[in-house]
Amino acid sequence: MASPTLICDTEPWKDLKNHVEEIKKSHLRNLMSDTERCKSMVAEFDGMLLDYSRQNATLETLNKLYQLAEAAHLKEKINRMYSGEHINSTENRSVLHVALRAARDAVINSDGKNVVPEVWKVLDKIQEFSEKVRSGSWVGATGKSLKDVIAVGIGGSFLGPLFVHTALQTDPEAIKSSRGRQLRFLANVDPVDVAKSIAGLNPETTLVVVVSKTFTTAETMLNARTLREWISAALGLIKISFIQNTQGFGKPSAVAKHMVAVSTNLTLVEKFGIDPNNAFAFWDWVGGRYSVCSAVGVLPLSLQYGFSVVEKFLKGASSIDQHFYSAPFDKNIPVLLGLLSIWNVSFLGYPARVSISAPDEQSCLTPRPWKNWLHTFNRHVSMESNGKGVSIDGVLLPFEAGEIDFGEPGTNGQHSFYQLIHQGRVIPCDFIGVVKSQQPVYLKGEVVSNHDELMSNFFAQPDALAYGKTPEQLQKENVPPHLIPHKTFSGNRPSLSLLLPTLSACNIGQVRGFLHLF
Numbered sequence: 001m002a003s004p005t006l007i008c009d010t011e012p013w014k015d016l017k018n019h020v021e022e023i024k025k026s027h028l029r030n031l032m033s034d035t036e037r038c039k040s041m042v043a044e045f046d047g048m049l050l051d052y053s054r055q056n057a058t059l060e061t062l063n064k065l066y067q068l069a070e071a072a073h074l075k076e077k078i079n080r081m082y083s084g085e086h087i088n089s090t091e092n093r094s095v096l097h098v099a100l101r102a103a104r105d106a107v108i109n110s111d112g113k114n115v116v117p118e119v120w121k122v123l124d125k126i127q128e129f130s131e132k133v134r135s136g137s138w139v140g141a142t143g144k145s146l147k148d149v150i151a152v153g154i155g156g157s158f159l160g161p162l163f164v165h166t167a168l169q170t171d172p173e174a175i176k177s178s179r180g181r182q183l184r185f186l187a188n189v190d191p192v193d194v195a196k197s198i199a200g201l202n203p204e205t206t207l208v209v210v211v212s213k214t215f216t217t218a219e220t221m222l223n224a225r226t227l228r229e230w231i232s233a234a235l236g237l238i239k240i241s242f243i244q245n246t247q248g249f250g251k252p253s254a255v256a257k258h259m260v261a262v263s264t265n266l267t268l269v270e271k272f273g274i275d276p277n278n279a280f281a282f283w284d285w286v287g288g289r290y291s292v293c294s295a296v297g298v299l300p301l302s303l304q305y306g307f308s309v310v311e312k313f314l315k316g317a318s319s320i321d322q323h324f325y326s327a328p329f330d331k332n333i334p335v336l337l338g339l340l341s342i343w344n345v346s347f348l349g350y351p352a353r354v355s356i357s358a359p360d361e362q363s364c365l366t367p368r369p370w371k372n373w374l375h376t377f378n379r380h381v382s383m384e385s386n387g388k389g390v391s392i393d394g395v396l397l398p399f400e401a402g403e404i405d406f407g408e409p410g411t412n413g414q415h416s417f418y419q420l421i422h423q424g425r426v427i428p429c430d431f432i433g434v435v436k437s438q439q440p441v442y443l444k445g446e447v448v449s450n451h452d453e454l455m456s457n458f459f460a461q462p463d464a465l466a467y468g469k470t471p472e473q474l475q476k477e478n479v480p481p482h483l484i485p486h487k488t489f490s491g492n493r494p495s496l497s498l499l500l501p502t503l504s505a506c507n508i509g510q511v512r513g514f515l516h517l518f
């Protein structure tokens with residue numbers, strides 16, 4: 001059972017506190033020269049590699065962190081989560097996003113009931129509906145097939161699907177399956193955003209998916225009403241003969257064909273005017289930041305890419321759920337990521353973390369293939385419902401918990417906030433790379449890095465640019481002046497490298513699955 005005492009009152013916490021001074025004395029340069037240490041600080045799962053040797057930590061630190069995990073009853077808590085106990089004590093609910101991607105024959109109980117059949121009932125409904133829309137057998141009010149989708153939602157009901165959409169957009173299989181279709185998102189309530197979301201679209205060929213767990217979120221409901229008006233104004237008064245499943249002449253029947261909903265609140269969906277048959281349910285045991293694997297993400301993404309592509313994403317996330325559940329902590333990637341985050345934030349006092357694409361082995365003057373998908377990944381993981389100022393029992397925490405996550409596609413970051421980081425500000429960096437680009441490019445005589453040739457050099461020094469070099473040395477190397485620190489920068493910044501084989505639908509799911517403890 002969870003201990004009612006705060007984690008900071010336990011012996012392992014105090015032990016780690018005392019250990020901080022020792023670590024602060026050691027420089028990353030020295031830690032990196034310990035080959036045994038570096039070899040041990042690597043975890044691998046299904047072709048993905050996590051290298052945490054550039055953390056300001058020793059093997060002793062890691063052992064102390066495992067003891068902390070034990071004191072926090074982490075294993076027990078994971079088991080309680082998977083067995084559907086109400087570990088969300090403030091709302092007295094289970095926390096079962098793992099059930100959203102479980103295999104059809106899995107058994108995961110919540111309140112004495114196996115929820116997996118319910119999950120698959122909705123998935124089957126999504127598959128059937130999305131296939132009808134994509135094949136043109138579901139048509140709009142004027143008989144035209146619907147090729148464009150606007151997903152209206154905010155927070156977890158927006159950022160997760162946006163991240164997966166951005167990452168899939170350049171995947172060859174997904175490109176093929178989405179040809180001729182568009183998926184857009186509408187979150188903000190600035191009328192300009194509404195205008196942008198409908199620009200160039202014809203209501204006759206557009207489907208609006210209103211995504212809201214509660215169906216009460218002010219921004220989403222306002223945008224949903226605006227788009228309902230857009231559809232009704234253009235198509236509402238259609239003669240009865242044009243309408244399938246008619247609701248009667250003169251009524252805003254077009255809504256029935258052009259608007260569907262994803263929500264846990266089907267009563268409000270119906271009140272809004274959306275046919276409950278066109279609603280896709282999920283459950284209160286799905287937290288907003290984890291909802292991308294529910295109909296929240298699966299419906300819009302299946303409409304765009306087809307259910308089979310999205311199913312691969314779910315399988316990827318599920319594979320990490322198995323790994324998270326069964327791997328020992330020293331090989332468990334989500335657990336390691338979580339513990340290192342606690343070490344950096346709560347012990348070393350670094351309040352922020354930046355995720356960026358892995359640098360290649362070229363000089364800083366070569367444009368690097370920073371990946372755009374990371375941009376939306378950062379927005380998705382960054383801080384959404386992350387602020388935790390109290391313990392699970394509601395006691396005020398006397399230490400910082402949770403970090404400020406941020407990032408940009410690397411190129412943009414390099415020309416903005418990296419310049420501050422290079423001047424010596426310590427912000428732990430997570431470098432995320434892929435071995436094989438989704439879209440490799442080879443130009444004769446040009447260095448175009450696709451990452452696939454980077455395996456051997458992947459784990460480049462994070463601060464290689466300025467690492468231990470004097471400003472004069474850097475000048476001689478033609479480093480642009482804005483990247484040269486005023487003094488020799490010691491480069492003692494914790495960093496982490498995560499290497500993925502490529503960015504397939506399955507890998508995207510796996511990356512999302514890592515976020516259990518983030």
Ligand SMILES: O=P(O)(O)OC[C@H]1O[C@H](O)[C@H](O)[C@@H](O)[C@@H]1O
Nearest residue numbers: 154155156157212213214217288
């Ligand atoms: O899905 P909705 O009910 O519209 O909520 C949208 C968002 O609202 C809040 O910001 C919550 O913290 C998020 O977790 C949630 O995703």
